[in-house]
Amino acid sequence: MSVRILALVGSLRAGSHNRQLAEAAAKLAPEGVEVELFEGLAEVPFYNEDLDVPDSVPAAAARLREAARASDAFLFFSPEYNGTIPAVLKNAIDWLSRPYGAGAFDGKPAAVVGTAFGQYGGVWAQDDTRKAVGIAGAKVIEDLKLSIPGSVTRFADIHPVDDAEVATGLTEVVARLQGTVGGSAAA
Template sequence: MAVRIITLVGSLRSGSHNRRLAEAAVQIAPEQVEISVYEGLDAVPFYNEDIDVEGTVPAAATKLREAVAEADAVLLVSPEYNGTIPAVLKNAIDWLSRPFGAGALQEKPVAVVGTAYGQYGGVWAQDEARKAVKIAGAAVAEDLTLSIPGSVVRFAELHPVDDPEVTEKLAAVIEGLASRTAATV
């Protein structure tokens, strides 16, 4: 049985380097691992407990919850916006954390990777993402990290899948995340 990993990308821009990093993950996944990039984070409304009521949950939020619940693990791919996690990714985590104690992230293995323009590759945003999903109930893989600095220069003409250093490190994250799922037991 294949391990299913869903990837949530914190950048909505179609040509973003983080989106390309997620695409690279799909392309280099080993045979026993299926990775999909979730489409539709831009349609999920800001979390509001008033609209998170059974029978009236927005369709986009329900779709997100169902997609993550069906996956064996989650790979978050985050840029860094003003030193922290992008709002779209934080919003997804908020929706996935509910209902409290039983959300789609509960006990689900999660790893966080990303790239950013700065010299540290977005580590602040990735640390914030790990903190948020851990509080949301996920089983965060603290040791599976990949922060790629200088994205604007490094990926100006090179797709991450064509960068041997990136693919080697990304493959290690994917294999480590897949090994933490119940599907591999």
Template sequence: MTQIVALVGSLRAGSINRQLTEAAVQHAPEGIELSVFDGIVDLPFYNEDIDGDTPPAAAVAFRQAIADADGLLLVTPEYNGTMPAVLKNALDWASRPFGASPISGKPLAVIGSAFGQYGGVWAHDDARKAAGIAGAKVLEDVKVAIPQSVVRFAETHPREDDEVTGLVRGALTALADAAAAEPVSA
């Protein structure tokens, strides 16, 4: 069983990106278990002064969740042309300790939806860039950006949209394939 952890860049309970993640959980292909790590909301802003011998408990739990996963799925909206601060902060925590971070070499894909006509591609590009610099093995070919989310999902949940569920299943399959191709030692 391939274990994938999802990080959702929107903290709002009813967000389209949270719903997109719910669709991914529900429609995960056989052999893939997708879980959502909601604890990124509890991470303090990254500060090397508090990341010493006894980092905050939220950071320890977060790093362990990443270490235990075979791959990561970032699901993000676009805030002011980039990724939400909570997601960037999570990537900062995941990138440490330098040289031995839990994200190092971990397959990672970015998907999401936004109100605009491009579906959040700027945020997705920034998330891929930051994750790659943090050490993740970013799947650059996995691009799922669903535009005009407020209109498209006004009366339907993403899990009921066949096109969306197909795209999400494809992203998860690509992550599982990448994890199988080069297992990451924890």
């Protein structure tokens, strides 16, 4: 069975280390797993129930929902902005949680990882992301974590895919997330 994991990155910056982590996860994914990096979060308008009307949902939000519904699991890459989750990632979660009772998360497994400049690697933001994603309807794998501190210096001269420790951690996260698809692992 092939597993499709949708990767959502909470940083829009072209040189984002979290984006690089997502690229590394896609490259390191084991056979039978596709990690798709969603492009276009910057185009998704802020969630507004007035915009979320059947047959007239903004195109960028509809593409996000379509990609989420076509996935088997979710992998969030969150930096830490002022001690919490970036707005673009929270906005994506809000769009995917709707319509109420029929959101795109639909009990699918999700994990949250990331890197940040600080000494804890963005754990506050990642914890907030886990909370929001769980409330929104995903089955968050609470003990599946990877927080990488010191991103600015650690990845100044190396892509995360070439950092052996990071590559090992990402490979383990993706493999474990793959193993949860279909309810074969407890959250």
